[in-house]
Amino acid sequence: MSQANHLSRLERAARSAGRRLKLRRALTAASACLPLPLGYAAVVVGLAKVLPLTVAQARPWLWGTLAPAAFVVAAALRGAWSSRSPFEGALALDRHHGLEDRIANALAFSKLPVAERTPLMQAAIADAAERAPKLEPRRAARIRLPRELAYSAALLVGLLGLAVLEVRQLRVLPPPIVQVQPMLLSADDVELFREIGQDLAKSADDPQVSAAAHRFNQLVEDIAAHRMDRREVFERLGSLERELAESSELDREAQDEGLKELARELEKSGLTKSAAEALSEKRLADAEQALRELAERLKKKQSPPSKAELEKLRSALQKASAASSEHQAGIDQRRKELEEEEQSLLKKKQQGDSSPRNEQKLAENRRKLERLSRDKQRSDKSQQQLSELDKQLQEAARQLMQDAQAAGQSLESAAEDVNRMGKQQQTDEQKKEMLKRLQELREVLRQQGKGGKEQMDRMQRFGERARGGGKQPGQNGQPGNGSQPGQLRLTRGSGDGPGIDVPMPGSSPGAGKEGGQDGAQTGAQAGKGYGQGHDEHLAGDPTKLDGKTQDVTAAGVDSGQGAASAEVIYGAAQRGFVGRGYQKVFTDYQTVAEQVMQQDEIPPGYRFYVRRYFQLIRPRD
Amino acid sequence: MSDVEAAREEVQVFQKQVGTLREEIGRVIVGNREVVDGVITCVLAGSHALLEGVPGLGKTMLVRTLAEALALEFSRIQFTPDLMPADIIGTVVVDDSATGGAAKFEFRKGPVFANIVLADEVNRATPKTQSALLEAMQEHRVTVGRTTYQLEEPYFVLATQNPLEMEGTYPLPEAQLDRFFFKLMMPFPSRDELHTIIDRTTTDHEVKVSRVLTRDDVLGMQKLVRRVPVARHVQDYAIRLVLATHPGNAEATELVKRFVRTGASPRGVQAVLLGAKIRALFAGRFAASIDDVRVSALPALRHRILRSFEGEAEGVAEDKILDEILKKLPESKG
Numbered sequence: 001m002s003q004a005n006h007l008s009r010l011e012r013a014a015r016s017a018g019r020r021l022k023l024r025r026a027l028t029a030a031s032a033c034l035p036l037p038l039g040y041a042a043v044v045v046g047l048a049k050v051l052p053l054t055v056a057q058a059r060p061w062l063w064g065t066l067a068p069a070a071f072v073v074a075a076a077l078r079g080a081w082s083s084r085s086p087f088e089g090a091l092a093l094d095r096h097h098g099l100e101d102r103i104a105n106a107l108a109f110s111k112l113p114v115a116e117r118t119p120l121m122q123a124a125i126a127d128a129a130e131r132a133p134k135l136e137p138r139r140a141a142r143i144r145l146p147r148e149l150a151y152s153a154a155l156l157v158g159l160l161g162l163a164v165l166e167v168r169q170l171r172v173l174p175p176p177i178v179q180v181q182p183m184l185l186s187a188d189d190v191e192l193f194r195e196i197g198q199d200l201a202k203s204a205d206d207p208q209v210s211a212a213a214h215r216f217n218q219l220v221e222d223i224a225a226h227r228m229d230r231r232e233v234f235e236r237l238g239s240l241e242r243e244l245a246e247s248s249e250l251d252r253e254a255q256d257e258g259l260k261e262l263a264r265e266l267e268k269s270g271l272t273k274s275a276a277e278a279l280s281e282k283r284l285a286d287a288e289q290a291l292r293e294l295a296e297r298l299k300k301k302q303s304p305p306s307k308a309e310l311e312k313l314r315s316a317l318q319k320a321s322a323a324s325s326e327h328q329a330g331i332d333q334r335r336k337e338l339e340e341e342e343q344s345l346l347k348k349k350q351q352g353d354s355s356p357r358n359e360q361k362l363a364e365n366r367r368k369l370e371r372l373s374r375d376k377q378r379s380d381k382s383q384q385q386l387s388e389l390d391k392q393l394q395e396a397a398r399q400l401m402q403d404a405q406a407a408g409q410s411l412e413s414a415a416e417d418v419n420r421m422g423k424q425q426q427t428d429e430q431k432k433e434m435l436k437r438l439q440e441l442r443e444v445l446r447q448q449g450k451g452g453k454e455q456m457d458r459m460q461r462f463g464e465r466a467r468g469g470g471k472q473p474g475q476n477g478q479p480g481n482g483s484q485p486g487q488l489r490l491t492r493g494s495g496d497g498p499g500i501d502v503p504m505p506g507s508s509p510g511a512g513k514e515g516g517q518d519g520a521q522t523g524a525q526a527g528k529g530y531g532q533g534h535d536e537h538l539a540g541d542p543t544k545l546d547g548k549t550q551d552v553t554a555a556g557v558d559s560g561q562g563a564a565s566a567e568v569i570y571g572a573a574q575r576g577f578v579g580r581g582y583q584k585v586f587t588d589y590q591t592v593a594e595q596v597m598q599q600d601e602i603p604p605g606y607r608f609y610v611r612r613y614f615q616l617i618r619p620r621d
Numbered sequence: 622m623s624d625v626e627a628a629r630e631e632v633q634v635f636q637k638q639v640g641t642l643r644e645e646i647g648r649v650i651v652g653n654r655e656v657v658d659g660v661i662t663c664v665l666a667g668s669h670a671l672l673e674g675v676p677g678l679g680k681t682m683l684v685r686t687l688a689e690a691l692a693l694e695f696s697r698i699q700f701t702p703d704l705m706p707a708d709i710i711g712t713v714v715v716d717d718s719a720t721g722g723a724a725k726f727e728f729r730k731g732p733v734f735a736n737i738v739l740a741d742e743v744n745r746a747t748p749k750t751q752s753a754l755l756e757a758m759q760e761h762r763v764t765v766g767r768t769t770y771q772l773e774e775p776y777f778v779l780a781t782q783n784p785l786e787m788e789g790t791y792p793l794p795e796a797q798l799d800r801f802f803f804k805l806m807m808p809f810p811s812r813d814e815l816h817t818i819i820d821r822t823t824t825d826h827e828v829k830v831s832r833v834l835t836r837d838d839v840l841g842m843q844k845l846v847r848r849v850p851v852a853r854h855v856q857d858y859a860i861r862l863v864l865a866t867h868p869g870n871a872e873a874t875e876l877v878k879r880f881v882r883t884g885a886s887p888r889g890v891q892a893v894l895l896g897a898k899i900r901a902l903f904a905g906r907f908a909a910s911i912d913d914v915r916v917s918a919l920p921a922l923r924h925r926i927l928r929s930f931e932g933e934a935e936g937v938a939e940d941k942i943l944d945e946i947l948k949k950l951p952e953s954k955g
Contacts, residue, residue: 085953087854091911100901101855101910108852109908119624121850123632124907126625 006129007110010090010103013135018089020141022080029079030072031148037068038155042162049167089141096140102128103135182226183233184456188463189444190224192615196437206427212434215240220441230449237442244431244438256282259421261326262389269316271297271309284422291415298408317393389417440615443608467620468576576620583619590614628907635845636905641833645690648828650683651821652814658903659805659920660687660779664737666802666895667843669758669778671743671793671924674807675785679818684739684779691839692832693736693775698754700746702789706753709733709740710763711770728765733757736775736836743780744790754778755797775839795883795927802892804924849898851909854953856894859914861954863890865946866926874949876942880932885925892921911952919943 041062048058085091090104097103106128109121117125185193197217204210219236222228228236259279266276275290396410448455563571565588568581577586593614597607639661646657656672660683663670672680681697688695698709711731717724732738733754740754757763758778763770780801782793798804810818821828834842851859865872866884877884896917897909923939932942 085854085857087852088953091854091952094910100904100906100912101852101908102906104854105850105852105908105910108854109850118848118850119628120632120848120907122625123628124850127907 006132007106007125009132010107010128010135013093013132013137014087014089014103014107016089016137017092017141020137020143021084021088021092024141024143025082026076026080027143028146028148030076031146031152033068033072033075034148034152035155037065037072038152038159040068041065042155042159045159045162049162049165052167089137093135093137093140097131097135099128099131102131181229183223183228183230183445183449184226185223185445185448186456186459186463187224188459188466189448189615190220192618193220193437193441193444194224200430200434200437203433204430206430209427209430209434212240212244212431216434216438223445230445233445234442237438237445241435241438241442244435259284262393265319265322266316268319269309269313271313272316279418284418284425288415288418288422291411291418295408295411295415298411299405317396389414389421392417440608440611444612447612462616466577466616468578572617577617578620586614586617586619631845632902632905632907635842635902638834638838638842639903642687642690645830645833646683646686649686649821649830650679651817652810653679653683653807656805656807657683658900659803660684662896662899662917663779663802664691664775664777664839665842665846665899666892667775667777668802668892668895669780669800671780671782671798671801671804672807673782673784673804675809676783678807678809680779680781680807681739681741684737686830688737689830690832691737691834691836693777693836693839694773695737695739696732696735697739697741698732699741700743700750702745702747702791704746704750706750707731709750710753710757710765713765728768728770730770731763733763733778734770734772736773736777738776738778740778740780742783744782744787744792746791748791748794751791751793751797754780755800759800775836775843795925798924799886799888801924803896803920805920806923846895846899846902849901849907849909851894851898855897855909855911855914857954858911858950858952859890859893859897859918862914862918862946862950863887863893863922865950866922866943872950874942874945876937876945880929880935880937881926881942882929882932883927885922889922889925892925893917896921915947918947 044058044061044065047053047061053061087104087107090107091101093099093103094101102124106125109117109125112121194217197213197220200216201210201213204213215236219233219240223233259282263276263280266272266279271294272290275287275294278284278286278290392410392414396407396414399407399410448459451458563581565585568579568585572579572582572585593610596602597610602610642661643654643657646661650657660670660672664687672683674680684697685695698704709731710733711729713726713728715724716727738754743751743754746754757772757776761772761774761776763772820826861872863885864870865874866877866881866889867873868878868881868884870877870884873881873884893914894909894917897913900913900916901907901909919940922943926939926942928937928939928942
């Protein structure tokens with residue numbers, strides 16, 4: 001091998017040794033600085049354990065470790081690239097092989113131009129070149145783990161130990177989060193009850209009713225926001241219902257009866273006839289107006305009534321007062337009975353043993369007692385109002401023949417009493433309306449709670465379709481199952497999947513119609529069972545079984561003012577319960593249904609389902 | 622024969638000659654290898670040595686043996702306070718012995734006119750006398766009146782000092798100390814060496830020193846020494862080493878900063894590098910190494926460092942200061 005080759009070999013070996021030395025210096029420098037970040041981290045972890053700090057609180061301090069870590073990196077780089085002799089590697093080789101700087105000198109001389117090299121220099125280069133094959137850069141510049149690394153390792157072990165160490169702290173744990181299973185109400189129903197709540201709030205003119213309407217709205221909003229579980233919802237509903245029930249002040253029945261008797265007597269005088277008619281028809285505002293007019297007439301002495309008329313009026317007022325007194329006596333009697341009954345129940349309650357057998361009876365007595373107490377309060381209130389009216393009428397009768405003006409004033413006071421009664425009745429009506437809505441809400445929630453998530457999903461889909469959204473009808477139709485007893489199958493005629501089952505007690509008329517096989521059918525196919533209803537096209541006596549019915553054909557008059565009701569309903573089933581036409585038809589049908597429910601004796605449980613049905617098919621905006 | 626081969630042979634011959642010289646001296650001088658090598662180094666560097674040691678350690682014997690082995694003229698001057706410059710340089714006398722009865726002035730050479738001069742206890746002479754010798758050492762010539770006399774090469778002065786009896790002495794000033802190439806410390810012989818010394822000197826065993834090198838050989842060797850190359854990094858190390866003896870230098874150690882008043886002169890670097898070159902040749906190498914520099918540093922610099930008052934008061938030895946520098950000074954620096 002030529003001298004040039006040996007020289008290049010020398011250079012490679014020297015470079016290799018030089019690189020290793022750089023790495024060694026970097027390691028040494030980094031090891032010397034490593035305790036800094038480790039120590040810092042140990043302090044932070046220690047503080048986090050002792051104070052203690054949360055992860056979020058400790059995070060900025062732990063990020064602070066980056067600064068000393070960066071310092072370590074900088075120290076390593078500085079160590080590696082610190083200015084050193086270009087022959088550092090060669091010197092290391094010389095040291096290791098005991099060559100007394102032969103390699104370093106040879107490399108230094110080889111950098112000189114050949115002409116400048118003396119024979120001794122060339123001899124030195126040749127001398128070093130001869131030793132090139134035996135050079136071992138790896139051994140000449142060993143990369144040993146620096147001693148300082150031991151301190152860092154010890155610190156690291158300490159740090160890990162500190163991280164694992166559990167410092168016992170007395171911590172006040174936050175109360176366990178109770179997973180609330182929120183009460184669910186479909187968006188469609190939420191919207192319905194929102195509207196109801198808004199209507200109630202608008203119509204409320206009594207502060208108590210207004211506050212109750214606000215609470216109703218809040219309840220609906222809380223349900224919509226899934227802030228309450230089932231138990232809480234029903235608790236609040238119950239609380240609201242109790243408050244409304246307790247605050248219903250009047251015994252309406254007794255009061256109406258009292259007013260009717262009053263009207264019957266007042267009718268006998270021509271002067272109070274209009275007031276009597278209004279009272280008998282429960283038009284308290286008109287009665288008030290009539291009494292006021294009469295009082296005005298008495299006071300102003302313009303076109304004063306004749307003596308005979310006055311006498312008749314006096315007599316009527318006296319009789320009315322007497323009738324009122326009698327009625328009051330009746331109410332009083334009833335009140336007394338209630339009191340006795342209450343006392344009796346209280347005694348029973350006190351004497352009753354606590355055996356399980358009597359528990360149910362006691363609970364029943366307790367409820368009865370509460371109801372009686374409420375009834376008693378109402379009777380008292382009604383009696384108080386009627387007795388006020390009675391007093392005024394009696395006073396008017398007494399003064400009538402002596403001082404018509406004073407009598408007029410008494411009649412005015414009586415008119416005011418009637419006005420108060422009217423307002424009270426109105427407030428009671430509002431409360432009853434709200435109670436009815438609360439019961440509806442309770443029933444809806446109860447029904448939806450039974451159906452679970454599946455029911456909720458169905459309601460959700462139904463609500464979307466009712467607004468004209470969702471899937472188009474007519475796809476993958478499922479036949480409706482109208483033949484199941486006790487269930488009204490509400491489908492939209494399209495058979496677009498499962499319908500909404502509204503459970504109905506008893507048996508359906510059997511004329512439930514199956515959903516269409518596809519979207520084009522309207523569910524007109526007859527059910528499997530025989531029906532108990534009537535063909536709506538049939539006229540005549542439905543109970544006549546000899547079949548000799550009289551067919552009457554009524555041809556509709558085409559007014560050109562829009563689609564027929566059947567078309568509108570069909571369209572609504574297809575597109576959702578929207579549009580003016582549908583709204584009109586719905587209103588007509590609902591009005592009829594309400595009238596029927598008022599006129600006929602329909603069990604309250606059934607009324608709910610009828611109302612629910614109309615709620616579900618109500619027009620959407 | 623190529624230049625390289627010639628150079629190789631030259632170095633080999635040099636190494637062999639030095640070896641022979643060492644052996645010959647070693648026949649008389651027991652041990653003291655470092656001092657012997659130091660003395661030889663000074664001879665080959667064409668310079669002078671200051672030898673310090675207690676009396677009786679064989680300083681004179683060493684120089685005498687060296688002179689005999691080199692076949693060079695040797696003279697010894699015992700310095701005393703009353704020694705005059707003329708006593709060592711020589712003096713002009715009236716010579717009336719010439720025929721014709723005419724008297725004439727004649728210069729009679731003093732003991733400095735030799736190849737190897739032993740200036741024994743040089744610090745006992747007055748500065749005037751010392752400076753007369755030092756001129757001869759530095760210039761290798763002597764001026765008497767208007768006449769300058771060139772001293773014969775090789776010219777080597779070995780001055781000795783007794784470190785114990787400093788009373789009534791005239792310590793050499795720094796400028797004069799600087800003229801000595803090396804300051805060598807003569808150690809006390811070890812027990813074994815003493816046995817050998819006793820065996821050799823208290824019996825009838827007589828050692829006759831042979832002349833192993835001629836004057837020309839020495840001159841040739843001196844020339845070879847000058848040709849030995851020094852790589853830049855080695856030279857740089859030597860320079861940094863000398864600079865580190867100055868308290869104001871960045872690489873000065875704590876001891877230097879505290880106890881040194883003035884560091885070594887540039888002549889110190891010359892001495893260090895020349896000593897390194899000679900040491901390389903002793904080892905048969907063609908170039909000086911950092912280790913050579915390190916070994917040469919102590920004898921070349923110890924008499925060139927001027928301690929501060931505090932250093933002298935606390936008795937901090939120059940060798941200790943230099944040892945610390947050698948230990949802490951990195952070999953390479955970019």
